[in-house]
Amino acid sequence: MRLISIFIMLFLTACSTKNQPEFKxxxxxxxxxxxxxxxxxxxxxxxxxxxxxKSIPTIEKEIELRAIASIPEVFWYSTKMKYSLIKQEDKAxxxxxxxxxxxxxxxxxxxxxxxxxxxxxxxxxxxxxxxxSNFIINLDSTxxxxxxLAQDAKNLYGIMQKVYQQVILEDNVAATTISLTGYSLGGxxxxxxxxxxxxxxxxxxxxxxxxxxxxxxxxxxxILDSYxxxxxxxxxxxxxxxxxxxxxxAQSYASQKSSAFSPGSIYALFKDAKLTDEELELLIGxxxxxxxxxxxxxxxxxxxxxxxxxxNHEISKFxxxxxxxxxxxxxxxxxxxxxxVVPWQQENNPNLTREALIEQLGLKxxxxxxxxxxxxxxxxxxxxxxxxxxxVEYLADVFGARAKIFPRGGHxxxxxxxxxxxxxxxxxxxxx
Amino acid sequence: xxxxxxxxxxxxxxxxxxxxxxxxxxxxxxxxxxxPRVKLPTGYAEKAIINEYYDPxxxxxxxxxxxxxxxxxxxxxxxxxxxxxxxxxxxxxxINNFFSNLGEISVFINALLQAKPAVAAETFGRxxxxxxxxxxxxxxxxxxxxxxxxxxxxxxxxxxxxxxxxPYLVLPLLGxxxxxxxxxxxIDMLAFxxxxxxxxxxxxEELFLSMLSSIDTRANLPFRYYSSGSAFEYERLxxxxxxxxxxxxxx
Numbered sequence: 001m002r003l004i005s006i007f008i009m010l011f012l013t014a015c016s017t018k019n020q021p022e023f024k025x026x027x028x029x030x031x032x033x034x035x036x037x038x039x040x041x042x043x044x045x046x047x048x049x050x051x052x053x054k055s056i057p058t059i060e061k062e063i064e065l066r067a068i069a070s071i072p073e074v075f076w077y078s079t080k081m082k083y084s085l086i087k088q089e090d091k092a093x094x095x096x097x098x099x100x101x102x103x104x105x106x107x108x109x110x111x112x113x114x115x116x117x118x119x120x121x122x123x124x125x126x127x128x129x130x131x132x133s134n135f136i137i138n139l140d141s142t143x144x145x146x147x148x149l150a151q152d153a154k155n156l157y158g159i160m161q162k163v164y165q166q167v168i169l170e171d172n173v174a175a176t177t178i179s180l181t182g183y184s185l186g187g188x189x190x191x192x193x194x195x196x197x198x199x200x201x202x203x204x205x206x207x208x209x210x211x212x213x214x215x216x217x218x219x220x221x222x223i224l225d226s227y228x229x230x231x232x233x234x235x236x237x238x239x240x241x242x243x244x245x246x247x248x249x250a251q252s253y254a255s256q257k258s259s260a261f262s263p264g265s266i267y268a269l270f271k272d273a274k275l276t277d278e279e280l281e282l283l284i285g286x287x288x289x290x291x292x293x294x295x296x297x298x299x300x301x302x303x304x305x306x307x308x309x310x311x312n313h314e315i316s317k318f319x320x321x322x323x324x325x326x327x328x329x330x331x332x333x334x335x336x337x338x339x340x341v342v343p344w345q346q347e348n349n350p351n352l353t354r355e356a357l358i359e360q361l362g363l364k365x366x367x368x369x370x371x372x373x374x375x376x377x378x379x380x381x382x383x384x385x386x387x388x389x390x391x392v393e394y395l396a397d398v399f400g401a402r403a404k405i406f407p408r409g410g411h412x413x414x415x416x417x418x419x420x421x422x423x424x425x426x427x428x429x430x431x432x
Numbered sequence: 433x434x435x436x437x438x439x440x441x442x443x444x445x446x447x448x449x450x451x452x453x454x455x456x457x458x459x460x461x462x463x464x465x466x467x468p469r470v471k472l473p474t475g476y477a478e479k480a481i482i483n484e485y486y487d488p489x490x491x492x493x494x495x496x497x498x499x500x501x502x503x504x505x506x507x508x509x510x511x512x513x514x515x516x517x518x519x520x521x522x523x524x525x526x527i528n529n530f531f532s533n534l535g536e537i538s539v540f541i542n543a544l545l546q547a548k549p550a551v552a553a554e555t556f557g558r559x560x561x562x563x564x565x566x567x568x569x570x571x572x573x574x575x576x577x578x579x580x581x582x583x584x585x586x587x588x589x590x591x592x593x594x595x596x597x598x599p600y601l602v603l604p605l606l607g608x609x610x611x612x613x614x615x616x617x618x619i620d621m622l623a624f625x626x627x628x629x630x631x632x633x634x635x636x637e638e639l640f641l642s643m644l645s646s647i648d649t650r651a652n653l654p655f656r657y658y659s660s661g662s663a664f665e666y667e668r669l670x671x672x673x674x675x676x677x678x679x680x681x682x683x
Contacts, residue, residue, distance in 0.1 A: 074663060075663065077501070077657075077658040078658075078661065104661055106659075128661075132661060133661045133662060133663060134661045246675065246678075249679065250678065250679045250682045250683075251682075253679050253682075253683055254679075254682055254683040257580050258580030258581055258582070259580070259581060259582050259583035259680075259683065260580070260581045260583075290662075290668075293664070294661070294662045294663065294664065297663050297664070298663065301663075306466050306468060306469055307468060307469055307470050308468050308470050309468055310459070310461060310465040310466065310467060310468060311465060311466040311468075312462060312464050312465050312466065313459065313461055313462055313465045314462075315459065316459070317498060318455070318457060318491065318494045318495050318498065319457055319458075319459050319494075320457035320458065320459075320490055320491075320494070321663055321664065321667075322490075322664075322667055323472075324468070325663075325664045325667055326472055326476060327468055327470040327471075327472055328470075330470070330472065330473075330476070331470060
């Protein structure tokens with residue numbers, strides 16, 4: 001989760017990061033009490049971490065999709081779409097990886113997928129989610145809104161082709177076959193892209209793996225919105241709870257022997273803080289809201305919608321956007337759907353009802369394809385928090401033998417753990 | 433050298449004061465603008481977590497944030513990359529250990545000032561072991577034997593004494609700080625300078641040492657400006673910095 005990665009980033013940056021040669025990566029697990037919320041926040045640390053390469057030869061790439069002069073000044077650092085390439089020395093299979101909601105091509109979950117695939121002998125191209133600011137700002141469109149899966153897939157598919165040409169030209173990438181994967185929202189995108197590729201036939205994917213995808217975006221978003229919606233007391237209750245969580249961390253840190261931070265001591269912090277499920281839900285909800293406010297602000301700026309910012313006003317690079325941030329924080333994903341997505345889609349297609357649109361935003365819309373596409377596999381967890389009642393069973397039914405459902409892990413909490421990586425290694429055997 | 437330093441400090445101080453008060457972060461609106469459609473409930477802004485932290489110098493801070501990002505991009509990070517390329521990993525770690533070890537002196541003094549004898553004793557032990565067995569601090573032999581690294585500075589000491597953080601302040605090159613912590617950092621730096629003076633080094637050696645120290649510090653910070661991609665990175669970093677300092681002071 002974003003909030004956690006920011007926490008960790010803060011801990012790593014603010015104190016001296018001394019190299020500790022005696023520290024063994026594969027050795028530690030945590031003894032925090034398991035819940036699906038805990039696994040979503042701290043990762044499924046009760047299971048041992050997989051052994052992955054410590055560092056990989058990542059090449060930072062960027063591609064111009066929209067005239068740089070047309071990029072709004074407040075996003076001056078975001079001209080050109082950023083992505084990454086990790087290249088094998090010789091000819092090898094290639095895998096595209098698509099990030100989850102609000103995440104960039106270099107999020108921590110993306111990095112563990114990159115390491116897994118690179119270790120299996122794949123070239124890896126990583127793309128940010130269509131919900132990530134840099135993607136939104138660089139998308140050459142005046143009509144598309146992220147989350148409308150078919151449109152996202154069309155855009156991603158186009159970008160994948162351009163990016164593929166670029167790495168052939170600039171980095172001499174030679175691919176034998178091409179595969180595709182993505183986690184969370186990126187998993188749903190992968191499903192739609194795979195379907196599109198059946199008719200366009202540009203990549204002819206060898207293998208497609210959907211990792212913890214939502215079945216219905218509307219359901220998932222409703223669940224995540226609800227975590228921040230503390231009915232009794234509303235905002236005040238939420239801030240009071242955040243304050244409690246914070247002081248629990250502060251107390252736990254004060255009682256630790258060393259002031260240095262390592263992954264082990266971060267688990268210890270969580271263990272001592274003894275967060276309740278409700279508090280963990282709040283952290284997840286807050287992190288999700290932060291992603292959504294980034295996304296909505298980028299959309300607002302890019303399309304001049306006048307939602308949180310002054311319409312027709314060009315924000316300068318030194319201007320305060322704090323008030324716009326406050327405004328974006330009070331908007332739920334649900335409201336974004338009702339007030340922005342539905343009316344805009346209806347403008348282009350007046351016969352489209354709200355209910356029909358909800359149906360379109362999920363895997364059920366392409367169920368027939370998914371049932372019969374042998375190249376597609378699904379991996380998720382039985383206790384994934386973004387799945388509503390009955391949706392795990394639905395996935396098991398649609399994918400049949402091509403579904404792998406781990407009993408534990410929450411939402412994407414086990415992506416760097418032994419059994420998950422083992423599963424991925426079995427799926428991606430291109431080089432062997 | 434000394435008079436040049438004095439002049440530099442004075443010029444910087446004047447520049448800082450001018451800039452702090454002169455820059456605005458309030459937008460100048462064009463004629464055809466329309467107010468945002470999303471309205472905040474009354475009193476929202478006061479309650480928002482971010483407004484707990486006083487930021488009257490936002491205009492200056494945002495400019496300094498931008499300046500730091502550019503300095504990082506064009507000067508610091510290329511230098512760090514060169515440094516990493518030419519220095520073997522083991523030497524890099526050794527250099528990092530060496531400067532951390534020198535830093536123990538300030539941790540020790542601040543632990544005493546905060547009346548934390550256990551922390552002071554542990555830090556003294558670290559310094560003694562690492563300076564002797566660890567060959568002037570190049571090797572960290574204290575951590576494996578259970579003498580844990582501690583983190584104290586004069587900003588924290590002031591905090592423990594009950595002095596509030598004061599306005600948020602983004603320092604040139606050093607980044608997020610507050611009026612209290614910047615004052616603390618200046619005093620720590622003076623103390624560090626006194627230690628360096630004790631070593632009796634020539635001007636160029638001293639300059640080399642402080643440059644190496646800066647490079648080492650930057651090389652060990654994984655932070656990259658604007659890499660979160662968020663338009664609200666400035667706000668988020670401010671909260672994280674202030675919260676982190678609260679956690680440190682509470683320790």
